[in-house]
Amino acid sequence: MGFLDAILGRSKPPQADLDVLFQVPQAVLSLEAHGFTFSGSGAVCFRDVEGTADNASVDEAEQLVRLDATATVERSDDDFGFHWLSVTRPGDAPGLCTDLHAVNSGLADAGFSSALLCSTVVMTRPDGGPLGLVYLFKRGTFYPFAPLAGQKRDNAVELQVRGVVANDVPVESDLSRWLALWGAPHLT
Amino acid sequence: MARSRFRSDRGLQLRMGGVSFGLGLLYVAFGAVLIYASGSAIIGFVIVAGMAWGQWYFSDTLALKSMRAKVVEPHQAPELHAMIDRLCALADMPKPRVAVAVTDLPNAFATGRTPNHSAVCVTTGILQRLDADELEGVLAHELAHVANRDVTVMTVASTLGLLAGFITRWGMYLGGRSRDRNGAVGFLIVFVVSIVVYAISFLLTRSLSRYRELSADRSGAYITGRPSQLASALQKISGDMASIPSRDLRDTGAVSAFFFAPALNRDSVTAMFSTHPPLEKRLAQLAQISAELGER
Numbered sequence: 001m002g003f004l005d006a007i008l009g010r011s012k013p014p015q016a017d018l019d020v021l022f023q024v025p026q027a028v029l030s031l032e033a034h035g036f037t038f039s040g041s042g043a044v045c046f047r048d049v050e051g052t053a054d055n056a057s058v059d060e061a062e063q064l065v066r067l068d069a070t071a072t073v074e075r076s077d078d079d080f081g082f083h084w085l086s087v088t089r090p091g092d093a094p095g096l097c098t099d100l101h102a103v104n105s106g107l108a109d110a111g112f113s114s115a116l117l118c119s120t121v122v123m124t125r126p127d128g129g130p131l132g133l134v135y136l137f138k139r140g141t142f143y144p145f146a147p148l149a150g151q152k153r154d155n156a157v158e159l160q161v162r163g164v165v166a167n168d169v170p171v172e173s174d175l176s177r178w179l180a181l182w183g184a185p186h187l188t
Numbered sequence: 189m190a191r192s193r194f195r196s197d198r199g200l201q202l203r204m205g206g207v208s209f210g211l212g213l214l215y216v217a218f219g220a221v222l223i224y225a226s227g228s229a230i231i232g233f234v235i236v237a238g239m240a241w242g243q244w245y246f247s248d249t250l251a252l253k254s255m256r257a258k259v260v261e262p263h264q265a266p267e268l269h270a271m272i273d274r275l276c277a278l279a280d281m282p283k284p285r286v287a288v289a290v291t292d293l294p295n296a297f298a299t300g301r302t303p304n305h306s307a308v309c310v311t312t313g314i315l316q317r318l319d320a321d322e323l324e325g326v327l328a329h330e331l332a333h334v335a336n337r338d339v340t341v342m343t344v345a346s347t348l349g350l351l352a353g354f355i356t357r358w359g360m361y362l363g364g365r366s367r368d369r370n371g372a373v374g375f376l377i378v379f380v381v382s383i384v385v386y387a388i389s390f391l392l393t394r395s396l397s398r399y400r401e402l403s404a405d406r407s408g409a410y411i412t413g414r415p416s417q418l419a420s421a422l423q424k425i426s427g428d429m430a431s432i433p434s435r436d437l438r439d440t441g442a443v444s445a446f447f448f449a450p451a452l453n454r455d456s457v458t459a460m461f462s463t464h465p466p467l468e469k470r471l472a473q474l475a476q477i478s479a480e481l482g483e484r
Contacts, residue, residue: 047278049413051482080274081321081414115413117277138280151266176283179273 017140018104020170024121025093027133027142027168034164035126041186042096042122043086044103047115048077054112058085061106065099078183082117086185096121104137113137118179120145122186125157132187133165134179141172143179151182200406204399208345211392215348218385222378236354240347247339248285248307251299257289257309271320272308275328279411281335284308288315294425298330299339306334318421325418329408336407338400346393352386355379398465405470406477413481415474422474426467 028038048054058075065073065087072088085103089096100119107116119135125146132145144161146154158178162171172178181187222233243250252259262269269286276283284298284306294313300306308330310323318326333339355378409415464470 047413049481050416050478053482054413080270081324081412082274112413114278114410117274136277138277174282177277179277180270182270 017137018101018108020140020142021097021101021104021119021135022094023169024097024133024135024142027165028093028121028123030164030168031123031131031133031161034160036123036131036161038091038093039122039124039130039186040090040092040096041086041088042100043084043120043185044100044107045078045082045084045117045119045181045184046107046112047117048081048083049112049115053110054107054115057106057110057112058083058103061085061103064102064106068095068099071095071099074185076185084185093121118181120181120184120187125154129154130187131157131161132181132184133161133169134181136172136177136179139172139177140170142169143172143177145178145181145187147180147182147187151180153180200399200402204396204403207392207396207399211345211348211389211396214385214389214392218348218352218381221381233351236351237347240343240350244301244340244343247343248300248305251297252287252289252307252309255289255291255297255309255311257287259285259287259307267320268310268315271324272327272331275324275331275411279328279331279335281331284331284334288312294318296326296330298333300334301340302337303334306339308334314425317424321414321417322421322424325408325412325414326421328411329404329418331411332404332407333400336400336403338404341400342393342397345396346389349386349389349393352382352389355382356386394463397463401464402470402473405473409474409477415477415481419471419474419478422467422470 032038046054046058062073062075062085065071070089070092074086074088076084076086078084087096087099087103089099100121104116104119107113116137118137120132121135123131123133125131130147132147133142134145135142142165144158144165146157146161148154165171251257260268265286265288268288272283272286281303284300284303285308287307287309289309289311291311292313293311294317296308296310296314298306298308308327310327314326315323405418409418412418
């Protein structure tokens with residue numbers, strides 16, 4: 001933020017960086033080598049914006065993904081006023097990333113780039129629990145999210161995953177930005 | 189190039205720039221008069237500038253202490269923290285400390301010298317009165333204050349007024365002692381100029397504060413994507429503020445510049461002296477943003 005921006009009080013909403021998502025398949029391979037399995041699911045989380053313009057562009061994106069019959073699409077809402085659009089493509093990590101990217105860029109092109117919160121790609125931990133590889137749009141970085149029962153996180157697994165995927169995708173270095181995503185689809 | 193729904197308000201920026209420029213000009217002119225007229229005033233300048241610096245540097249701790257607010261950890265207020273976590277992720281800013289003040293006064297404020305050293309405080313009164321969506325709108329407004337560095341800007345802007353006020357009040361004792369004639373005349377010039385500077389800078393800082401509020405409303409509405417929730421919160425709070433007796437509110441006057449809604453009775457201060465823009469103006473701006481977000 002520049003000096004002039006500070007004087008004029010104009011902080012612009014950060015724009016989302018979408019293309020990093022295509023590096024995910026490589027991270028999935030690395031994780032599979034460490035005993036994690038790809039669940040085939042992923043999701044996009046975005047803010048519900050007032051009015052119906054955002055709903056229309058989500059509908060469009062959803063229809064685009066549905067064109068391919070192997071993908072299943074679901075929509076859900078969480079308690080914080082965010083929508084989740086989850087896509088499942090068993091065994092096809094690159095395809096899943098393409099789908100997520102299509103949804104993201106559909107929203108961004110309609111002007112809702114600032115409403116995008118994160119995207120998730122879900123893996124299954126060796127112990128059977130879920131592991132989310134979460135992409136933060138505004139930062140352009142990933143972080144692992146391993147939820148346990150009762151709104152707790154398995155920090156040991158998360159730190160292990162950080163090391164595993166560090167060479168494949170940019171990992172968020174500021175641990176305080178590793179947002180907890182309770183109630184996210186496929187992450188409970 | 190993807191289109192953006194974020195539109196900056198050129199008029200608002202122009203007016204704000206104009207006011208800042210006016211304040212800067214006043215700074216320079218006042219400094220020149222001080223240096224020309226008297227050597228001893230430099231000491232006063234150093235004292236006041238030091239005080240203002242301290243107030244700015246410790247703004248987060250000071251403001252929280254003065255409101256008797258307690259910093260709450262995620263396990264103490266999980267919902268509040270989760271809400272701020274998401275807003276910060278949307279706005280791409282570091283998470284400020286979160287504090288709660290136990291008072292029935294429905295309000296919220298943000299403080300801190302930089303986004304990395306900041307705190308957002310809500311009162312128990314506002315937590316009881318607003319629903320989750322409205323509270324989120326208010327928190328986004330406060331986070332926008334942090335992102336816009338309003339504490340720093342307002343501190344710099346009001347330092348001059350503080351200095352002039354200081355000289356107006358204490359100048360009598362400091363300057364009255366000087367025996368020689370030239371010193372007395374010089375002092376008188378400084379004294380009169382100080383009064384004028386104090387008056388002008390007071391009005392300018394107040395109008396700057398009003399622009400910053402509008403700006404924070406605007407950024408906050410874009411963070412949540414729901415300007416109408418903020419409008420609804422504003423209406424609720426302002427309605428509540430007016431119905432609370434003003435005698436209880438006077439205690440909080442000193443920090444009211446950074447409050448979400450001014451804790452002063454609206455009838456008692458005219459618009460020109462107010463730190464916050466009138467409710468109608470804020471609601472009109474939010475309604476316009478809402479219409480722009482809904483455009484196909």
